[in-house]
Ligand SMILES: *[C@@H]1O[C@H](CO)[C@@H](O)[C@H](O)[C@H]1NC(C)=O
């Protein structure tokens with residue numbers, strides 16, 4: 326990676342000689358993994374999530390790395406640190422030079438102990454707007470912004486040039502607090518990949534309905550990073566293997582579904598989830614109609630489609646536990662598997678949304694407003710994912726894609742297969758030319774002599790020529806954007 330490599334060549338040439346990456350997060354809350362080779366094909370990086378940011382040195386992944394290697398023999402295996410809500414370790418480390426060095430040393434130790442090929446830093450987010458933004462305001466986190474590039478540089482030094490270092494970065498312009506014209510150039514050289522979370526573009530801090538990961542929204546996000554000088558070949562465009570739902574105000578109808586007010590999805594004072602919105606993964610038990618005649622009463626307090634049990638006298642929570650608290654009986658309470666849900670029937674609504682989803686051709690997003698349940702749905706389909714390859718990944722010469730997360734596509738692995746298929750077509754601007762052979766990667770480059778022996782290849786010394794790419798005239802003004810926030814997700818509250 327950091328010795329001489331194709332990454333030093335001009336993007337056009339890079340595109341001609343390598344396929345784009347497919348980096349897949351595998352999270353501990355959705356542990357199902359594909360068992361057949363067809364459903365594993367194409368993935369060349371598996372990122373295990375998460376190690377806690379304040380405890381990396383002692384971290385051991387729940388699934389042994391050797392297991393992942395046996396399933397994905399050609400993939401790099403990495404460990405993600407942090408994730409939504411886990412910022413304490415980052416905030417503490419970046420208060421001092423010694424904290425930064427210690428953090429970097431701990432990460433190096435983690436890679437040594439586990440044998441992982443690299444680390445993904447998933448700090449949501451340096452500079453603030455995290456899960457605790459109401460408790461610890463952004464004004465108390467400004468020190469994190471200049472410290473973030475230093476942290477990455479220290480990690481790079483500690484892990485050396487051959488281990489991989491990537492970062493997961495925010496999709497909303499308002500959350501890009503630490504990604505500015507001055508920090509950008511200090512960030513990109515330290516990292517191999519920039520995993521852009523081009524999803525959750527509508528989240529629970531918004532007040533009106535919008536697509537959460539449309540083609541257009543994704544393009545806008547990617548352009549924001551390109552405008553900050555992020556090399557396109559380091560970018561992985563992010564896909565989300567889940568739909569999002571929000572409870573809308575009673576005034577919303579199917580004909581005013583987009584841009585329509587939602588009911589307050591987080592508490593204005595505390596930032597707490599009001600349990601009126603959420604993420605709905607593409608897992609089997611979310612996608613398969615329920616046969617209620619098969620359900621038996623639960624005797625162990627758990628419930629749901631995976632066990633085919635229902636709570637005789639209480640609600641079945643989103644996470645499959647019987648109970649009567651507000652957390653059990655709202656927030657995607659499972660209506661079919663218990664009694665007493667007080668919220669809309671999210672599962673039932675999703676079954677309708679999937680059937681009757683409306684395609685917004687222009688924005689490139691699928692959505693549905695369920696007037697009966699009062700829910701707005703927004704999600705990505707395989708067809709729209711193909712458009713992201715056609716309209717973004719290939720023309721902008723991006724280095725690859727990433728997706729959150731492996732287990733969330735367990736229904737039929739169709740989103741993973743779509744990505745693998747698109748990558749198999751090659752990374753050409755038109756998407757039409759077949760993937761070329763890689764046998765003679767240097768043959769078209771002037772100045773290269775087949776028999777010459779170079780220690781370093783002189784014609785490749787200059788940096789990639791990004792000017793060849795599309796020209797962007799809109800530079801986002803990150804500081805002036807309204808303060809939005811990434812959604813709390815299913816990993817956070819698990820009742
Ligand atoms: C890490 O931080 C969490 C809070 O996020 C805390 O509960 C835990 O004790 C800390 N662990 C260590 C090893 O400091």
Ligand SMILES: *[C@@H]1O[C@H](CO)[C@@H](O)[C@H](O)[C@H]1NC(C)=O
Nearest residue numbers: 540541542544545687688689
């Ligand atoms: C695409 O997104 C941008 C920025 O979010 C917005 O200004 C523009 O109107 C959108 N384009 C379309 C076709 O809706």
